[in-house]
Amino acid sequence: MAETRFKLNTGAEIPALGFGTWQSPAGEVQKAVKYALSVGYKHVDGAYCYANEEEVGEGIKQAFESGVKREDIFVTTKLWGTYASRVEEGLDKSLKNLGLDYVDLFLVHWPVALNPKGNHDRFPTLPDGSRDIDWNWSHIQTWKEMEKLLGTGKVKAIGVANYSLRYLEQLLPHATIVPAVNQIENHPSLPQKEIVDFCKTKGIHVTAYSPLGSTGSPLITAAPVVEIAKKHNVTPVSVLLSLHVAQGRSVLAKSVTPERIQANRNLVELDESDLKLINDYSDELKKTGNLKRYVYPPFGVDFGFPDKS
Numbered sequence: 001m002a003e004t005r006f007k008l009n010t011g012a013e014i015p016a017l018g019f020g021t022w023q024s025p026a027g028e029v030q031k032a033v034k035y036a037l038s039v040g041y042k043h044v045d046g047a048y049c050y051a052n053e054e055e056v057g058e059g060i061k062q063a064f065e066s067g068v069k070r071e072d073i074f075v076t077t078k079l080w081g082t083y084a085s086r087v088e089e090g091l092d093k094s095l096k097n098l099g100l101d102y103v104d105l106f107l108v109h110w111p112v113a114l115n116p117k118g119n120h121d122r123f124p125t126l127p128d129g130s131r132d133i134d135w136n137w138s139h140i141q142t143w144k145e146m147e148k149l150l151g152t153g154k155v156k157a158i159g160v161a162n163y164s165l166r167y168l169e170q171l172l173p174h175a176t177i178v179p180a181v182n183q184i185e186n187h188p189s190l191p192q193k194e195i196v197d198f199c200k201t202k203g204i205h206v207t208a209y210s211p212l213g214s215t216g217s218p219l220i221t222a223a224p225v226v227e228i229a230k231k232h233n234v235t236p237v238s239v240l241l242s243l244h245v246a247q248g249r250s251v252l253a254k255s256v257t258p259e260r261i262q263a264n265r266n267l268v269e270l271d272e273s274d275l276k277l278i279n280d281y282s283d284e285l286k287k288t289g290n291l292k293r294y295v296y297p298p299f300g301v302d303f304g305f306p307d308k309s
């Protein structure tokens with residue numbers, strides 16, 4: 001399947017398949033990023049919160065030394081909550097870690113601010129161990145600071161991540177610039193149709209993370225996924241990744257194993273009958289109350305995600 005790209009509301013194009021770096025083990029990220037770029041990935045997704053941006057940057061640097069050109073790759077990183085009121089400072093830290101002059105996409109990682117003067121740079125806590133949240137700073141204020149970045153040349157596009165319908169509806173009336181992307185957990189066990197459809201009406205591109213659900217997720221053994229995989233002579237993982245591209249979303253694939261990094265590029269074109277099988281499966285999960293969210297950090301905040309989307 002030829003490389004697919006989607007046009008953002010900025011006019012730029014985002015590669016449909018991205019290489020994810022969340023939870024990649026320290027010491028392995030650099031080689032994985034370099035390898036991914038060497039075998040044809042054009043999109044690398046990272047975040048300050050992952051605490052591995054320097055390794056990601058080293059992998060990118062080594063790819064450049066091997067002939068990969070900066071203008072040919074798309075780099076995404078994210079603003080963490082402890083920098084919600086220090087947006088440009090947060091960006092500058094990420095750029096320094098990555099060894100880059102600019103990123104193609106900079107996202108608000110979660111719509112919550114953490115204490116910028118707390119007891120930890122990434123995960124400040126209160127005496128009882130709960131997250132130290134800055135309730136005096138709103139995600140709308142963060143977005144207004146994000147908008148200023150577009151005049152600096154340090155970002156090509158700005159967007160959000162983990163935004164529910166509630167937060168998008170709060171944000172958009174105050175936004176001079178509509179987010180280019182909303183990156184959300186998305187897979188057949190959590191289709192989030194309400195958010196996906198809303199983003200489509202507003203010209204906000206959706207990127208799916210955790211497309212397999214999670215380690216040990218039942219999705220790769222789900223009957224419709226296995227049936228489609230056999231039909232196309234590919235793995236269930238390939239089906240779960242290809243699903244997003246078929247529905248107009250970009251998707252992040254994560255691995256540090258060369259064989260899997262390569263295999264994850266083996267996307268196939270799913271037809272309407274394939275999509276119906278998976279949509280029917282999601283509908284059945286919804287009907288029986290078995291939809292499942294795997295990523296929900298312990299902020300103690302109601303993000304307004306639909307429990308049964």
